[in-house]
Amino acid sequence: MDNDLIPLLQLCDSNFPSGAFSHSFGLETYIQEQVIVDKESFKTAISTFVDKQLVFSDGLACRLSYEILESSRGMNELLEIDRLLYVSSLAKETREGNRRIGERMAKLCMELYSSTTLGEYLHFIKNKQGYGHSALVFAFVAHHLQIDKEKILSAYLFASVSSLIQNAVRGVPLGQTDGQKLLVEMQVKIHEAKNRIMKLTKDDLGAVSPGLEIAQMRHERLPVRLFMS
Amino acid sequence: MSYTGVLDLFASKKNEKTIISSCYYEGALKIARPIYLEEDSPSIYLIHVGGGYVNGDSYFTQIQVDDNAHLLVTTQSSTKVYKTPTEPVRQQTKIKLGFGSILEYIPDPLIAYEDARFIQETEVEIERDSCFFYSDIITPGWAKDGSFFKYEWIRSKLKIYRDGQLVLFDHLFLEPDPQMNGIMQMEGYTHIGTFILIHEQVNKKFLDMLYSHLIETFPNVHLGLSALPDQGGILRLLANHSGIIEAIIAEAQTYSRRVLLNKESILWRKY
Numbered sequence: 001m002d003n004d005l006i007p008l009l010q011l012c013d014s015n016f017p018s019g020a021f022s023h024s025f026g027l028e029t030y031i032q033e034q035v036i037v038d039k040e041s042f043k044t045a046i047s048t049f050v051d052k053q054l055v056f057s058d059g060l061a062c063r064l065s066y067e068i069l070e071s072s073r074g075m076n077e078l079l080e081i082d083r084l085l086y087v088s089s090l091a092k093e094t095r096e097g098n099r100r101i102g103e104r105m106a107k108l109c110m111e112l113y114s115s116t117t118l119g120e121y122l123h124f125i126k127n128k129q130g131y132g133h134s135a136l137v138f139a140f141v142a143h144h145l146q147i148d149k150e151k152i153l154s155a156y157l158f159a160s161v162s163s164l165i166q167n168a169v170r171g172v173p174l175g176q177t178d179g180q181k182l183l184v185e186m187q188v189k190i191h192e193a194k195n196r197i198m199k200l201t202k203d204d205l206g207a208v209s210p211g212l213e214i215a216q217m218r219h220e221r222l223p224v225r226l227f228m229s
Numbered sequence: 230m231s232y233t234g235v236l237d238l239f240a241s242k243k244n245e246k247t248i249i250s251s252c253y254y255e256g257a258l259k260i261a262r263p264i265y266l267e268e269d270s271p272s273i274y275l276i277h278v279g280g281g282y283v284n285g286d287s288y289f290t291q292i293q294v295d296d297n298a299h300l301l302v303t304t305q306s307s308t309k310v311y312k313t314p315t316e317p318v319r320q321q322t323k324i325k326l327g328f329g330s331i332l333e334y335i336p337d338p339l340i341a342y343e344d345a346r347f348i349q350e351t352e353v354e355i356e357r358d359s360c361f362f363y364s365d366i367i368t369p370g371w372a373k374d375g376s377f378f379k380y381e382w383i384r385s386k387l388k389i390y391r392d393g394q395l396v397l398f399d400h401l402f403l404e405p406d407p408q409m410n411g412i413m414q415m416e417g418y419t420h421i422g423t424f425i426l427i428h429e430q431v432n433k434k435f436l437d438m439l440y441s442h443l444i445e446t447f448p449n450v451h452l453g454l455s456a457l458p459d460q461g462g463i464l465r466l467l468a469n470h471s472g473i474i475e476a477i478i479a480e481a482q483t484y485s486r487r488v489l490l491n492k493e494s495i496l497w498r499k500y
Contacts, residue, residue, distance in 0.1 A: 206400040207401065210465060217463075217465065
């Protein structure tokens with residue numbers, strides 16, 4: 001029996017109540033400014049999102065956290081990554097959104113796949129010595145369940161992409177079939193992104209895309225919003 | 230290691246006036262004599278003695294502002310990075326602000342030419358009641374064929390610490406690729422500007438006022454403004470030439486000086 005499969009499916013399920021459902025991470029700004037108007041324009045956007053945001057921040061952070069857990073280097077280094085993700089997110093809504101999602105996932109996963117290290121992380125979050133980020137939670141759960149590093153990385157990238165596509169289906173809007181087609185088309189991209197993340201170093205962590213960041217900042221001032229970021 | 234240029238400045242307060250109490254420089258970096266555009270606070274112009282940064286150059290600058298001192302730092306002209314065939318250019322800056330001190334660090338734009346690789350690492354230590362204004366403008370130099378984005382890459386890292394804790398990490402890694410001009414990256418623009426302001430009184434209300442002021446003064450500019458986790462804000466903008474970015478940052482600086490520091494605008498005459 002493949003012991004990895006079912007927990008991974010559960011973590012990546014778009015019904016998994018992480019709160020990601022409420023966040024567009026700047027994409028809504030592009031929708032309102034009519035830069036993203038259909039499947040093709042959304043595909044260009046989400047491709048860059050994967051290549052930049054997910055590779056250099058979320059994905060790399062997940063890999064580095066997993067490696068820290070593997071080498072038992074301890075909570076301090078994990079908290080350093082946690083803080084770096086928080087302070088490198090320069091748009092307030094996105095920073096707070098990631099924090100909320102991270103905290104919620106940490107609590108939920110503590111109920112589902114509890115481990116000492118995740119418990120410690122949650123404790124630091126509760127004491128405001130940590131912030132919370134989904135990248136770390138995925139690493140904790142995967143390491144605890146002995147899921148292979150590259151597998152969890154692909155799963156994490158898939159979960160992020162899938163959730164953004166679901167939000168685009170509601171926000172752009174796109175057809176449900178188009179959304180699913182896009183998810184298929186993104187498979188190669190996710191695979192490439194995972195391979196690139198494996199080659200990066202800690203020095204690369206947190207590199208941002210200037211345009212995306214501005215879109216995330218401008219989201220705060222949109223008059224009508226479907227999403228919290 | 231030996232640097233291409235080193236600069237070490239210490240500003241402190243003496244009888245209601247900030248003075249440069251010590252200054253050391255060697256190699257390609259130096260400063261002009263401090264100019265008192267305001268009675269109590271000097272402006273320092275950083276000078277690069279050569280024509281620009283070339284292959285393998287390394288620079289180290291340290292600026293310390295003592296308790297309650299107020300220093301303004303700019304450059305005499307833009308920083309030019311030329312091609313770096315074997316080694317990137319590295320510029321390290323360390324800044325330390327004492328209690329109640331103010332530093333306005335507003336250098337001219339960085340211009341990266343064809344085949345340039347540039348690493349900029351800036352570390353700033355602030356206190357809870359210190360005030361820090363910082364700007365950074367990154368522009369691509371013209372290539373022979375008239376196109377932009379011929380530099381290889383630029384990596385810029387700004388880290389701000391308060392009480393030993395990292396409170397801001399701004400990491401820009403610009404590597405021209407087919408996505409560079411597009412959505413989320415440069416959005417069809419060529420120049421990036423950043424203005425960071427940290428002060429006890431920077432809150433949502435202040436940032437909303439600053440935003441309205443900037444948008445009224447410069448409609449149709451592609452800018453974003455957001456609050457930092459704790460008593461600060463960041464303005465990021467994209468445009469197609471340095472002039473507009475410099476004007477917006479100068480406006481943001483002037484507005485912040487007026488509201489937060491109760492001071493008038495500063496006019497840096499350059500040649």
